Amino acid sequence: MTITDETTTAEHSDYTHQRPIPREDLVPDLNHVNAFTTDKVASQVIDTFAPWARDRAATLGGQVWDPRVLKNARDAQRYTPELRTLNRIGDEVYDIEFHPAYHELMALGFGSGAHSLAWTAEQPGAHSARAVLSYLWNQIDGSTACPIGMAYASIPVLRSQPELAEFARALEAEGYDSADVPIQHKSAATIGYFMTEKHGGSDLRANVTVARPVGKRGPGEKYLVNGHKWFASVPMSDCYLTVAQTEGGVSCLLIPRRLPDGRLNNLKINRLKDKLGNKANASSEIEYHDAEAFLVGEEGKGVRTILSSAEYTRLDFAVGSAGLMRAALSQALHYNDTRSAFGAKLSQLPIQAPVLADLALEWAGAAHLGFRVARAEDSRDDVSERLVSRLLTPVAKFWNCRRVSSVTEEVIQSIGGNAYIEEHPCPRYYREAPLNAIWEGTSNMMVMDVGRVLTREPKAIEPVLDEIRPAAAEHPLLAAALDEIDELVMAPEQTTRYLVTKLAVTTQAALLVEHAPTAVSDAFIASRLGTGWGPGYGTLRGVDFESIIDFGRLG
Ligand SMILES: Cc1cc2nc3c(=O)[nH]c(=O)nc-3n(C[C@H](O)[C@H](O)[C@H](O)COP(=O)(O)OP(=O)(O)OC[C@H]3O[C@@H](n4cnc5c(N)ncnc54)[C@H](O)[C@@H]3O)c2cc1C
Known part of the structure; x- marks a missing residue:
């Protein structure tokens, strides 16, 4: 039979004992909406x-x-x-x-x-x-x-x-070339970062993989690498950046997968990891057996070289986590605006509206924070923007990547059983969410990094606080939070998750005051910096739920 929009479930189902249900009560897939123009x-x-x-x-x-x-x-x-x-x-x-x-x-x-x-x-x-x-x-x-x-x-x-x-x-190059041939013959390429070893990923200086020069030592020269990497994602990439011990200390090297004559470089992939999520991405365990490599930068400067690019991967995961929140929120609002229960759309029910509004606030804060760090990268010639980038990159990576797990969990709750089923995108989001807080530096590593910045470049806090001050002048809760931060940064060696959380939330609040509707920024400040709300989502009170939800809607 032909299924039309008017067809009831009873008509197109084999379960003929079911009573007909109006199709408008069944939520179709979220399709064919432009995720950019509606954001x-x-x-x-x-x-x-x-x-x-x-x-x-x-x-x-x-x-x-x-x-x-x-x-x-x-x-x-x-x-x-x-x-x-x-x-x-x-x-x-x-x-x-x-x-x-x-x-x-x-x-x-x-x-x-x-x-x-x-x-x-x-x-x-x-x-x-x-x-x-x-x-x-x-x-x-x-x-x-x-x-x-x-x-x-x-x-x-x-x-x-x-x-x-x-x-x-x-x-x-813009494009994808999956051929497994030397990079010289490829129209586009991919790259992996192989750093983590069996005994730990956070402390790269403890790496035991070694590299020795084939002839001359120094930047751009050829080395042979021996050792292992315990986490190595995208192992069919055309090349890998890795770290290994040299005479000069921990160094960064580039390893091509294929050598110019077409031979596979001297490495073995032992197995692929069976992971919680991120399952389409091959993550492997590998060994180097005299793998041919080029030294990148000076010997002994490997951690610095890797961290210079970690600034970008960390920004990327902060922005990516905001994107994941956005996808989950879009699903929640699509479902709750479509389905009715107890005589109203779910999104209008008095206990559900605060949940959806709270999720929208979380997404809006995360998106603005991630994009603010990206903007600092656009102005790196400006000293204060460089400091903003240095301080806010670990702050945004810490906070956005922590919050995304709770958002995906609450979105599943807000949709109910249908979001627990694999045909729905939500199980994928839920399994993906915790990963961004692990790779490219765990949450604690981000806290340590903020402490490092505040100790070595104490001036970095100034442009960040200067940006919050105009909003704080209008919002006493924000002003009080700034006073607290001023006190906490006096002891940078004691930087804790508490301080990093405060930095994240106050920056988000100021960005929302500057860029978002008043209903959104007022509710964000009241709920994130005030008292009278609980630790879970949906405990907002006395705010304009509909305006906040509307800000989050696709459209
Ligand atoms: C799916 C997946 C793919 C991955 N892909 C790659 C890849 O392609 N390349 C790669 O190099 N790595 C990869 N990793 C590894 C990832 O980068 C590491 O898991 C991460 O850096 C943490 O290292 P670890 O797991 O060894 O934990 P550890 O370093 O052992 O840390 C364990 C815990 O202790 C905490 N901790 C450690 N030191 C301190 C301290 N001084 N103070 C306070 N707390 C501390 C950490 O924050 C963490 O909570 C991948 C991981 C996963 C899950």
């Missing part, structure tokens, strides 16, 4: 700081809720990558086989410029524009967001080493 925060960022990127953002925004893209995102997670160590005749190949959906996602993501626009656009606001693309991409898929973020972060590192120019060029 008030992302649109404002592009219109204000990078209007030249509007068409590009609108094109990617049109893909987010496209049914084919959604199916690819689901299939790529469901049919997980497999490692093939040997080919038919017994040669070691260490190939990863993916479902075609993964390759389609990679082609779409890398074709959008989300990995390189910041470095190639030569336009004002290029980091802001790229951040919006990444935010949109993270609404589609977190597994491919990993290689996209790593490519973004690696380009300045590779550009800084002239011998690696062809790697930088291939990574900048």
